[in-house]
Amino acid sequence: MSKILIIAEHDGQTLNLSTAKCVSCAQAIGAEIDIAVIGKATETVAAQAASLANVNTVIRVDADHLEHPLAETWAPEVVALAAGYTHLLGPSTTFGKDLMPRAAAMLGVNQLSDVMEVLDANFFRRPIYAGNAIIDVRVPEGSITVATVRSASWQAAAEGGSAKIESRPAAGGASAQTRWLGLKAGGGDRPDLQSASKVVSGGRALGSAENFSIVYSLADKMGAAVGASRAAVDAGYVPNDMQVGQTGKIISPDLYLAFGISGAIQHITGIKDAGTIVAVNKDGEAPIFEIADIGLVGDLFSIIPELERLLG
Amino acid sequence: MKILVGIKRVVDYNVRVRVLPNGSGVDTDGVKMSVNPFDEIALEEALRLKEAGKATEVVVVSIGGDECQQQLRTGLAMGADRAIQVNITAAVQPLAAARALLKVIEQEQPGLVLLGKQAIDDDNNQTGQMLAGLWNRPQATFASKLSVEGDKATVTREVDAGLETISIDLPAVITVDLRLNEPRFVKLPDIMKAKRKPLDVLQMEQLGIDAGPVYTIEKFTPPPQRQKGIMVESAEQLLQELKNRGLV
Ligand SMILES: Cc1cc2nc3c(=O)[nH]c(=O)nc-3n(C[C@H](O)[C@H](O)[C@H](O)COP(=O)(O)OP(=O)(O)OC[C@H]3O[C@@H](n4cnc5c(N)ncnc54)[C@H](O)[C@@H]3O)c2cc1C
Ligand SMILES: Nc1ncnc2c1ncn2[C@@H]1O[C@H](COP(=O)(O)O)[C@@H](O)[C@H]1O
Numbered sequence: 001m002s003k004i005l006i007i008a009e010h011d012g013q014t015l016n017l018s019t020a021k022c023v024s025c026a027q028a029i030g031a032e033i034d035i036a037v038i039g040k041a042t043e044t045v046a047a048q049a050a051s052l053a054n055v056n057t058v059i060r061v062d063a064d065h066l067e068h069p070l071a072e073t074w075a076p077e078v079v080a081l082a083a084g085y086t087h088l089l090g091p092s093t094t095f096g097k098d099l100m101p102r103a104a105a106m107l108g109v110n111q112l113s114d115v116m117e118v119l120d121a122n123f124f125r126r127p128i129y130a131g132n133a134i135i136d137v138r139v140p141e142g143s144i145t146v147a148t149v150r151s152a153s154w155q156a157a158a159e160g161g162s163a164k165i166e167s168r169p170a171a172g173g174a175s176a177q178t179r180w181l182g183l184k185a186g187g188g189d190r191p192d193l194q195s196a197s198k199v200v201s202g203g204r205a206l207g208s209a210e211n212f213s214i215v216y217s218l219a220d221k222m223g224a225a226v227g228a229s230r231a232a233v234d235a236g237y238v239p240n241d242m243q244v245g246q247t248g249k250i251i252s253p254d255l256y257l258a259f260g261i262s263g264a265i266q267h268i269t270g271i272k273d274a275g276t277i278v279a280v281n282k283d284g285e286a287p288i289f290e291i292a293d294i295g296l297v298g299d300l301f302s303i304i305p306e307l308e309r310l311l312g
Numbered sequence: 313m314k315i316l317v318g319i320k321r322v323v324d325y326n327v328r329v330r331v332l333p334n335g336s337g338v339d340t341d342g343v344k345m346s347v348n349p350f351d352e353i354a355l356e357e358a359l360r361l362k363e364a365g366k367a368t369e370v371v372v373v374s375i376g377g378d379e380c381q382q383q384l385r386t387g388l389a390m391g392a393d394r395a396i397q398v399n400i401t402a403a404v405q406p407l408a409a410a411r412a413l414l415k416v417i418e419q420e421q422p423g424l425v426l427l428g429k430q431a432i433d434d435d436n437n438q439t440g441q442m443l444a445g446l447w448n449r450p451q452a453t454f455a456s457k458l459s460v461e462g463d464k465a466t467v468t469r470e471v472d473a474g475l476e477t478i479s480i481d482l483p484a485v486i487t488v489d490l491r492l493n494e495p496r497f498v499k500l501p502d503i504m505k506a507k508r509k510p511l512d513v514l515q516m517e518q519l520g521i522d523a524g525p526v527y528t529i530e531k532f533t534p535p536p537q538r539q540k541g542i543m544v545e546s547a548e549q550l551l552q553e554l555k556n557r558g559l560v
Binding site for chain 1: 323325328329330331338405406407410429430432433434435436437438439441442443444445446449450451453454456466469470471472473474475476477478479480481484489490491524525526527528529530531532533534535538540541542543544545546547548549550551553554557559560
């Protein structure tokens with residue numbers, strides 16, 4: 001029988017939704033599921049983790065020096081917790097991608113990135129080549145499986161559980177070599193791009209940071225999160241955490257509206273799992289129309305304000 | 313300070329990769345191969361550090377068969393001083409790649425190792441983190457800004473929540489993101505010059521590397537295709553369509 005440890009992602013106050021998605025993936029493997037909450041003052045987060053369905057035990061590793069998720073101090077904690085587990089799972093977010101490979105190497109195993117489907121406990125499906133190919137990968141039996149879980153492929157596990165919460169002392173100490181200096185959050189209080197059910201995105205066509213305000217305005221009217229293409233981020237119209245795509249965020253909202261985005265393969269990779277894709281582009285030949293569920297050829301500078309007006 | 317830069321030979325990012333009909337792999341026949349775009353950015357950063365007087369030598373390293381010498385020559389043409397090929401014909405998984413890079417580190421004693429954040433073929437995003445763990449040194453992944461002062465580096469990292477800044481002691485492993493810089497173009501005379509720069513070959517099998525538990529790919533499949541949908545003529549029709557589908 002498999003025994004799985006999930007490494008929780010959180011910001012000290014709130015459990016990231018990606019953790020509940022890891023629980024769904026763990027359920028698909030079919031196993032006893034524990035969650036490790038590493039950090040500083042993690043009572044609240046541990047309680048949130050304990051409320052996820054089908055979780056057995058939440059293990060808290062709490063120490064001052066673990067306040068920020070630095071792979072250098074967190075990986076030894078993951079390694080120390082690993083004994084007895086068949087699988088270690090983390091989210092395929094920047095947090096999980098930073099931490100899990102380091103822990104895997106310390107355990108002497110490879111790591112599987114971006115699990116989108118579980119075929120059996122040692123057999124997984126994942127995308128490569130920016131999603132242009134899907135591979136079925138077999139992990140050798142007898143060694144621990146370390147993997148990251150592709151958030152857009154999984155529903156968040158339900159709540160209603162009541163796992164027991166245990167504490168363990170930290171296995172390692174503070175790092176003398178790495179100092180955490182700060183985090184500048186890009187977004188405001190709009191819905192979170194990675195979990196929003198609606199996303200409005202803008203591309204290079206917006207032309208400036210000022211012009212991008214029409215995208216925000218429509219998004220606010222719709223209660224949607226705001227995303228962008230790489231070109232819009234590179235040009236400085238919006239902060240980096242809004243980038244959607246292969247090297248940005250992979251998202252799966254029910255509704256995705258793309259304004260002035262051409263539909264480069266690296267962008268499409270980020271929205272393949274969206275429910276309905278709407279594209280507005282003045283070029284009827286833009287590749288994004290090949291994958292859009294609803295397309296409209298026209299000038300976004302007149303269409304966006306009109307949509308907003310029609311929404312009342 | 314010496315900087316080591318990892319360079320992987322990958323299918324060019326402009327190529328639309330196709331799965332072979334029998335599911336045994338992707339079609340790489342006659343396909344354009346290039347330096348992994350993130351590795352070009354890593355190399356560009358190393359060259360800028362050298363030009364700013366913060367590094368003395370830039371060494372590019374690639375693990376792969378003889379064909380990867382082409383990408384190493386591109387790196388030399390961009391301005392690297394030397395190249396090392398770790399020769400192995402079979403594809404290596406990240407743990408073996410990291411272990412091989414660690415051997416090169418032991419030999420070269422770099423003050424900084426710059427890698428791409430991910431190779432765009434397997435999209436693993438692992439090698440740098442593994443290397444830092446095995447080397448027991450600091451890591452800074454997804455770097456979009458880097459400054460080196462003495463034996464410390466300050467790195468801005470592009471994380472999901474925004475921009476995180478950390479300070480790390482060198483030596484360390486830094487993996488680079490797209491916005492760190494724009495790589496220079498290679499000029500023809502530099503391609504000629506690069507032919508004369510040293511390129512050493514190490515044999516992977518002589519490094520005594522344990523590849524660890526190796527994953528096997530049993531099948532490749534093309535991704536499910538999204539169908540082309542409908543076109544509407546106006547904002548009004550668009551909204552009506554969304555309402556019909558219960559989306560607004
Ligand atoms: C390794 C790598 C990774 C990458 N990762 C990503 C990623 O994660 N995410 C990403 O998005 N990109 C990524 N890219 C970049 C990608 O290849 C494209 O360059 C980028 O997506 C283009 O952005 P865009 O569609 O906004 O701009 P463009 O391609 O310039 O398209 C602008 C579009 O706007 C339309 N337009 C212009 N004016 C108007 C108007 N008034 N009204 C309506 N439409 C108008 C044009 O017809 C055009 O189709 C990556 C590239 C590489 C090499
Ligand atoms: N075979 C290789 N040769 C040289 N560098 C590599 C190799 N594989 C991976 N790397 C480096 O590690 C980075 C991350 O690769 P990956 O973990 O495979 O996504 C790449 O951008 C390269 O800098």
